[in-house]
Amino acid sequence: MANQIISNNDSNEENKLVVANNKKEIQDFQSKIKVKFGLRISILSFSVILFLFLIVVAIFTFINYRDTKIKKGVSIEGIDVSGLSMEEAKNKIQTEFLDNLDTILYFQYGEDQYSIALEQLDVKFKLDEAVVNAYRIGRIGSFVDRDFKVISLSQNPENVKINVSYDEVALDACILDISAKLPEQVEQPSYYIENGKLIITAGKVGKAAETDETKQIIINALNEKNYKDVFYDIPTYDKYPDPINVEQIHSEIYKEVKDAYFITDPRMVYPEETGVDFAESVEEVSAQIAAESKEEYEIPLKYTKANITVNDLGMEAFPDKLSDFSTAYVRNANRTTNLRLASNKINGTVVMPGDVFSYNSVVGERTIAAGYKEAPIYVNGRVEDGLGGGICQVSTTLYNAALFSNLEIVERSNHMFLTSYASGGRDATVAYGSRDFRFKNNRSYPIKIVSSVENGYCTVAIYGLRTDDDYEVKVFTEKVGSRTYKAYRSLYKDGSLVNTELLSTDTYKSHP
Secondary structure, eight states, X not given: OHHHHHHHHHXXXXXXXXXXXXXXXXXXXXXXXXXXXXXXHHHHHHHHHHXXXXXXXXXXXXXXXXXXXXXXXXXXXXEEOXXXXXXXXXXXHHHHTGGGSOSEEEEEETTEEEEEEGGGGTOEEOHHHHHHHHHHTTOSSSHHHHHHHHHHTTTSOEEEOOOEEOOHHHHHHHHHHHHHHSSSOOBOOEEEEETTEEEEEOOBOEEEEOHHHHHHHHHHHHHHXXXXXXXXXXXXXXXXXXXXXXXXXXXXXXXXXXXXXXXETTEEEEOOBOEEEESSOHHHHHHHHHHOOOSEEEEEEXXXXXXXXXXXXXXXXXXXXXXXXXXXXXXXXXXXXXXXXXXXXXXXXXXXXXXXXXHHHHHOOOOTTTTOOEEEEEEXXXXXXXXXXXXXXXHHHHHHHHHHTTXXXXXXXXXXXXXXXXXXXXXXXXXXXXXXXXXXXXXXXXXXXXXXXXXXXXXXXXXXXXXXXXXXXXXXXXXXXSSEEEEEEEEEETTEEEEEEEEEEEEOBOOO
16 A cells, blocks of 8 residues: 555656656747747848848949949049049049149259240140049949949049150250250360460369259159149259360371372362371370379470472462453552562462452561561551552452452452542552451362562452353443442353342542
8 A cells, every 4th residue: 555655656756747848848849939930030131131232232233333424532633523424524624734734844053043845845644544544443343343442432532643744855855955054064175276286174073964863853743743833953963074085186186297289180179288296295295184183284286387388389270360450550669569579479379269368368467577668658538658558559459350250259448549550449458457358269169369560560360260150250330429439240141141249339538
């Protein structure tokens, strides 16, 4: 009986345990059901949100893709171009920015100012390229990349710079030009010949523009476009003169002595050349300069004269008489002496093509030492005896010979009074140191002057080489007033008048 009671008790306990276990299992099951239900709700909610998000993203992407304007937050050279088409952006930047840029770059060195116009550098602002670059922002990469870029522009806006192109060669040339205009230029060694001696100068240190630094300043200014009302300092450096090159100077001044000569086929005359050389060797001169530190060096030269000059060439070198002219002279001993002295001076003188003959230079100063005598001359409106009187007859005779050779008259003056040996307008007075008679050999071949004073006549002939270009020359005068004359020269070809030129208009005083 007791065992049976114990058994019932155990059975009750087991039932209770079973019931408890069942309750727990039910609770666990209910918990699982709740968890699963919540998870499903969460998944469903997330799916809805994700779906909505994707729809929003798709709409944003679509709108972004279809947008043809520049994105918000984009500027060009600091000017906002958001929401503008490419053409609108280009017009805005051109009007508000490029049109307001200065067209000149300014520089300064001390008190001096310099400038470079942009057109000198062929500067071009690549506006089209900048607008394209601005338009591409937010349009590069995947759709996701583009969307994120557009979103980020609100916090991180972008500014597009306008690239600049220029002519490199022109830029270097402009810098060299500025450098050459700086006030403190380097002076390179130089030389000149004075009084038969060679003078060599050592040169001086100067300033030059730093090419690379100056170029970088210009490039930065063009790229930054901040040069309006700005003067940039020119960076410079000390530029030292080159060393004195004695060998080069010697090679430039050295001349071999050459005699004058002529050839007949083709007919040419070659003038003499005086030999020039250092009086000392090149090595000795170099050593002298190296041993001394001076601003100027005096180097003696030696000259070797030719044995034969053009004036020594025979008449066979001058085959054709181009013209001659004679004037009669009064047989006065002193005056005749002066005439012969002046005539002998010009006699045999050869004038090379392009050279100018100077009567005073060839005849020289009229002095007692030179043999000149006292003879009548015009002084202050009166006729008085003076040294060298009469030599104007030689210059007058030469003047007329030059006219008939169709030579170019460079300088000529008329006398104060009419002369006895030439009509009005046909004379040529000279006075050493003040009035000269000069003409130029405008022919292509040398001319030779042959002058003589004999038998009461002063005669001057001009010899050279006739060519097909020569004219027949006629000289005549016209009296246009009581003491005023006009002189003319006419040129004829094959008997026909080609040209007439007015040579001079001369007025003479009446004799006292």
